[in-house]
Amino acid sequence: MQTTTSPDALRAEMVERIRKAGHARQGAVERVLRDTPRHEFVPDADLAVAYDPWQAVVTHRFEDGRSLSCASAPWLVAAMLDQLDVEPGNRILEIGAGTGYNASLLAQLTGRADLVTTVDIDPDVTAKASQALAATGYGGVHVITGDGGLGYPSHAPYDRVIATVSPWDIPVSWWKQLAPEARLVAPLRWRGQGRSVSFTYTDGRLVSDSLHLCGFVYLRGEYEGxxxxxxxxxxxxxxxxxxxxxxxxxxxxxxxxxxxxxxxxxxxxxxxxxxxxxxxxxxxxxxxxxxxxxxxxxxxxxxxxxxxxxxxxxxxxxxxxxxxxxxxxxxxxxxxxxxxxxxxxxxxxxxxxxCERGPRLVIQARSIRAQAGHLPCGHPGGRAWCQRTQKTDPVRFRES
Structure with a gap:
């Protein structure tokens, strides 16, 4: 049953609740959340659901009922945009087109829709995202049907890369398409739990500065681990x-x-x-x-x-x-x-x-395949875990 409350009022309430929870800390992120009609990207959802800060909206499913694509919960959208820290004029790559909502926010943050490229492997997902972006004034966003693990080299290098699907590893193609001092935000999975990790790319390494507990649809193909x-x-x-x-x-x-x-x-x-x-x-x-x-x-x-x-x-x-x-x-x-x-x-x-107490951590990542062109024996996909004595780990954790 449709609510009688207006979309504008529901959207304003959504943003206030998100801010009270500690997200949308950046003024630009708050602004684009207030200005963007999320319900137009999830037309099959009730308005109250579309503007519920804590609820994701599933838009496509596999035959067995598992989620194939969805619109992330607005609080998490805000949190990840805070992490991404988009500046005007940034060239942006998004992995996972979803409904197109996040790409529209990115287009507003960078100031030009044509600076945003969003990639999804499912043609039905990209078709609907393209329609929604065109209908809301962001038809200049490049919507690409393809393997998100490959990125999109034609528009590289990117100042900002954000994944809205969960990789088990950071694909080598993403590394190669990063500009110096770029930021990458991805919902990584390791050892059974997942975090949205924000990295800065400096001197061939990705070093994290924030983490958010989250769960996302997995990046498909060889990236599952x-x-x-x-x-x-x-x-x-x-x-x-x-x-x-x-x-x-x-x-x-x-x-x-x-x-x-x-x-x-x-x-x-x-x-x-x-x-x-x-x-x-x-x-x-x-x-x-x-x-x-x-x-x-x-x-x-x-x-x-x-x-x-x-x-x-x-x-x-x-x-x-x-x-x-x-x-x-x-x-x-x-x-x-x-x-x-x-x-x-x-x-x-x-x-x-x-039962022992553990340390606080900072995550560092280094791509062996991108830099050395090979892997040490036994390391699948260019990544290993927190063995602090292993100097060749592409993904390393250190105490601080």
Whole structure:
């Protein structure tokens, strides 16, 4: 049922709520959000949905029902535009055309629609994005049907690159199309969790300055890197890991039948407080970080992981440990203490390790294929993880 509130009023309310949440900090980003009729890019959505700050709108689906393309939630659009920091006259590449809404915002931020190129692999997506951009006055945006992992070299170099699909790696083509001191914003995935990471390209490296927890449709093709498999005979508990990790499912099947080892960290969180920072810091120091998922029927008898979609785990040979939590009540109210449950020969050691406090991090990326033309043995796709002793890592994490 359509709301009777006007689009202008709903849009103004949306922007105010986004700003109160700490996004659209830049005046230019706030301005383009206020000026752009988002409902014209999602015509099948109710006005209230189109201007809900926290809701994404799915516009295309695969045959199995999974999301193929969508309009990102407005708060995340604002957050990523803050990260991108567009300046007038910037040449911009967008990977993932979506509805065309984000490209229209980019055209306004840079000042000329013809400086914006948006690429999507699906011709239906690009056709509808082109129609919406033309109808709203931004027909000068270059809408390209093609593999987003290849970028679009004809309009390179780019001062700003933004991806609205999630790559497992930073494709070499993107590196090659960056101008000096360019900024790149991409929702990267590593070790089972995803962040919108903003990088500055300097001296052949990408160095991050901000992160936002987020989830996006995956960049398709060779850029996918997560594997998964069951560790129980009934398929109720699965492990998910990256293809550069040495995980052998055959050594883990039946591991949950072995005795539990439990440790508690002393770290507590409020009921509405996220534990994603714990997981993020863990990826700095440990190559073994992955993700566990469980059917509700398996909880808590078979496994008892912390609630929510993000459930970090560590695998070492035939041993497995995962994050858990227990409810604590005191005069200050309810808190949850983070802990670890482990199974297998190294369970006691792993549970204690998972409970250790981690450092703050800065992400640095360096392209081996773009610079050296080859990869070290065992490094898929030009990326590796946070082994601080490996000087050739194309994606490196360091403590600060």
């Amino acid at each position: 997560e594997l998964s498999g069951s560790i129980t005979a009934d398929e109720r508990v699965k492990l998910h890991w990256d293809r550069d990790q040495a995980v052998d499912l055959s050594t883990l099947r039946g591991v949950l039948d072995q005795p539990r080892s439990v440790a508690w960290s002393g770290i507590t969180i409020a009921p509405d407080e996220s534990h994603d920072g714990f997981w993020l810091r863990l990826t700095v120091t440990d190559q073994r970080v992955c993700r566990i998922s469980a059917h509700p029927d398996a909880v808590p008898e078979v496994v008892n992981p912390i609630g929510g979609y993000w459930r970090p785990a560590l695998v070492d040979g035939g041993s497995l440990v995962y994050l858990t939590a227990r409810r604590l009540e005191s005069g200050d109210g309810v808190r949850w203490e983070l802990g670890a449950i482990g199974h297998g020969p190294a369970a006691a050691e792993l549970t204690e390790h998972l």
